[in-house]
Amino acid sequence: MKQVEETLRQEVAKLLEDGTIDVFVGHEAASLPLKTSPCFVRSPKEVDRLVWNRICTSNLATYLPQLFKRPVGLKGEWTPPKVGVVAKGCDSRSIVGLIKEKQIPRDRLFIIGIGCEGMIDRHSVGRALGVVGLADAKVDDKSVQVIGTDGREKRIDIADVLAASCRECQHREAVLSNLTIGETPSSAPEVSHYANVAEFESKSPQERWEHWVGELSRCIRCYACRQACPNCYCEECFAEETAPKWLGVTTDLSDVFVFHLGRAFHQAGRCVDCGACVAACPQGIDLRLLNQKINKDVEELFEAQVSLSLEEAEALSSFRMEDDQSFMTEP
Amino acid sequence: MLEMTLDKSKVQEFLRLLGENRRLFAPVKDRMGTKFSEVADPSLVCLDGLNTNLSPKEVVFPQWETLYTFKEDHANEVKLAAQETLLFGARPCDARALGLLDQVFTWEGIDDPYYLRRREKTCVVALACNTPGEACFCTSVGGSPVGEIGADVLAFDLGEQLYLRALTERGEALLKEASTLTEKATEEDKQAVQQAAAEAEKQLQAIPIPKDLAALKESFDAEIWEELGLKCLGCGTCAYVCPTCHCFDITDETKKGVGRRVRNWDSCAFSLFTLHGSGHNPRTTQAARYRQRVLHKFLYCPENFGEAFCVGCGRCITNCPAGLDLRAVLERLSSLAKVT
Ligand code: SF4
Ligand code: SF4
Ligand code: SF4
Ligand code: SF4
Ligand code: SF4
Numbered sequence: 001m002k003q004v005e006e007t008l009r010q011e012v013a014k015l016l017e018d019g020t021i022d023v024f025v026g027h028e029a030a031s032l033p034l035k036t037s038p039c040f041v042r043s044p045k046e047v048d049r050l051v052w053n054r055i056c057t058s059n060l061a062t063y064l065p066q067l068f069k070r071p072v073g074l075k076g077e078w079t080p081p082k083v084g085v086v087a088k089g090c091d092s093r094s095i096v097g098l099i100k101e102k103q104i105p106r107d108r109l110f111i112i113g114i115g116c117e118g119m120i121d122r123h124s125v126g127r128a129l130g131v132v133g134l135a136d137a138k139v140d141d142k143s144v145q146v147i148g149t150d151g152r153e154k155r156i157d158i159a160d161v162l163a164a165s166c167r168e169c170q171h172r173e174a175v176l177s178n179l180t181i182g183e184t185p186s187s188a189p190e191v192s193h194y195a196n197v198a199e200f201e202s203k204s205p206q207e208r209w210e211h212w213v214g215e216l217s218r219c220i221r222c223y224a225c226r227q228a229c230p231n232c233y234c235e236e237c238f239a240e241e242t243a244p245k246w247l248g249v250t251t252d253l254s255d256v257f258v259f260h261l262g263r264a265f266h267q268a269g270r271c272v273d274c275g276a277c278v279a280a281c282p283q284g285i286d287l288r289l290l291n292q293k294i295n296k297d298v299e300e301l302f303e304a305q306v307s308l309s310l311e312e313a314e315a316l317s318s319f320r321m322e323d324d325q326s327f328m329t330e331p
Numbered sequence: 332m333l334e335m336t337l338d339k340s341k342v343q344e345f346l347r348l349l350g351e352n353r354r355l356f357a358p359v360k361d362r363m364g365t366k367f368s369e370v371a372d373p374s375l376v377c378l379d380g381l382n383t384n385l386s387p388k389e390v391v392f393p394q395w396e397t398l399y400t401f402k403e404d405h406a407n408e409v410k411l412a413a414q415e416t417l418l419f420g421a422r423p424c425d426a427r428a429l430g431l432l433d434q435v436f437t438w439e440g441i442d443d444p445y446y447l448r449r450r451e452k453t454c455v456v457a458l459a460c461n462t463p464g465e466a467c468f469c470t471s472v473g474g475s476p477v478g479e480i481g482a483d484v485l486a487f488d489l490g491e492q493l494y495l496r497a498l499t500e501r502g503e504a505l506l507k508e509a510s511t512l513t514e515k516a517t518e519e520d521k522q523a524v525q526q527a528a529a530e531a532e533k534q535l536q537a538i539p540i541p542k543d544l545a546a547l548k549e550s551f552d553a554e555i556w557e558e559l560g561l562k563c564l565g566c567g568t569c570a571y572v573c574p575t576c577h578c579f580d581i582t583d584e585t586k587k588g589v590g591r592r593v594r595n596w597d598s599c600a601f602s603l604f605t606l607h608g609s610g611h612n613p614r615t616t617q618a619a620r621y622r623q624r625v626l627h628k629f630l631y632c633p634e635n636f637g638e639a640f641c642v643g644c645g646r647c648i649t650n651c652p653a654g655l656d657l658r659a660v661l662e663r664l665s666s667l668a669k670v671t
Contacts, residue, residue: 030654030655030656031648031656031658031659032465032466032648032649032654032656033465035654036654037562037653037654037655037656038561038562038653038654039562040558040561040562058652058653058654062564063561063562066561066617067561072615072616073615123362123363126363126364127362130364131360131364131365131377131379131380132364132379132380132381133364133381133464133465133466133649134465135465149381149462149463149464149465150462151462220385220394220567220571221394221567221571222566222567222568222571222598223566223567223601224564224566224567224568224652226566227564227565227566227652228564228566228652240603245584248582248584248593249395249580249582249584249593249595250394250395250593250595251394251395279652280564280566280568280652282363282384282385282568282571282572282650282652283363283384283385284362284363
């Protein structure tokens, strides 16, 4: 990993030096253990800020559209910058989606793909620690060595604290890139895909209802899930529209349900299961189950996966005669 | 000043007794560590966590509340009565934050009845911290892990027992109510408390806090906001987990002529926060919004209330999905202030 990080820095320095890019979007260390922060590197002198490790969890695609927006109030000519970005499998798929949805221009992007063995979920580490905080952590290939704020040490198997999305990830290499570095990741895990959804679907309506009441009554409407999601770039989210008003402003269950169900529907055929929404949630709500249900339906109804290439049409923005039409009713 | 001790094996009994005619809010275990919850069963109370993932401000300033209801042209007031409440186990930073909120909601002699009805009925038993958390910096912002501001009783965990010090009349009355369970603190207890207090304060990191308000004002156009704005996702997390953030919105929710006026938390990080009806938005960039969050706390509040509106609880740091760290920002602002 150190080696990959070094190569990344060198490559980015070159790209900035020869003018291929104006700014590079990567991860840098944050001050707390097991946390990184997105960073925007503009000069070869700054490349040492870039890190590559098992906690580069956030989906950097989210940070791209803003760079291509004309600065407010700027008069006269403006050329959008040339932007470099480092991409895991999921980031690259989100980038593909954003290009197709015309939120970012392919020709101003330089994507460095890195194969990914899965990222650590900080919430899971927190849960392993219980009620105390995380004072320090060291990560190696197989384990995370943590020290709690109570001074107690603990060694945790990395497999036990991988993000849920990463455990089932089938696309660990960038699907679109200008350059790839690092080694080919080990083959995708042989897990039963959508096991969580299948298990959930087998429950009674009452149990399912209770599950979501339990989860969503935790929601504080902070919208971190939405803001961290590359697909949630709407200038005005339906959740905040006032005419028409789709939902109220409270944390009443009915309002929270409408928000989450609405957002899930807006992810149909677009969610790449990057897990950014789950990682961002300060309340540890399992939004993945909802998104995966939609992903499973799209996959089963249209035999399609989301954003795997620029060329292929996306399931919900194309029409094929053989598409499932069972949900249609006669007029 | 009443100083008592309570055997830890009697904490549940103590809470049960005091909870008989009060709503009891205390930390309970949660998947995110601990959280404040209204507890009916004191055996669920967990005092081993440090600060809860969400602050207890919800107890006096709920995320949303109905201000009044209306039907066509007729408005109905809501009842302002609130129940006696015991907030047990809030950390000193959170108690101090309640003191800050009090200033906002009584600012310039204008009392906010919705806030005060709950606040006036709330007795706060703060629990001093023996070991600070990973992002705590209370001492840098004028607080202390053993601070008394905002609390009615300050408790210390002495291992086998809790030491309880009444700080207000309300606190004294509370302790008297449970006097059958407590004992008078001995000189030894008091010494142990002093020692624990000194130990705790020593463990806290010192963060440079920009105090030169004129220099902070100069920072308005500083470059650092640009990059911070690019990182900041514009969510409401930092404001919603913060014990001192108090911005709210007021909305009418109507359905077929019947409606209610609701007040709910808001965050300056949201792009909608300053959006005018005309479509104009004075804070067009996330940089401007993030700057507002920091300067509101460290410049505008000192100007308006004489102190910064941050108690150093660290929640915005541990919860920020973008890995932004207020401590680092303050450090950079302090060095800016030195240069200019
Ligand atoms: S979802 Fe896949 S590509 Fe994305 S972080 Fe996890 S393992 Fe890597
Ligand atoms: S909904 Fe969540 S998992 Fe899906 S793309 Fe958005 S952030 Fe990623
Ligand atoms: S991040 Fe979590 S708490 Fe915040 S709105 Fe989303 S689900 Fe709710
Ligand atoms: S929690 Fe972090 S990302 Fe969200 S608004 Fe606050 S600083 Fe920005
Ligand atoms: S600004 Fe952050 S550290 Fe300060 S009181 Fe609020 S949440 Fe706590």
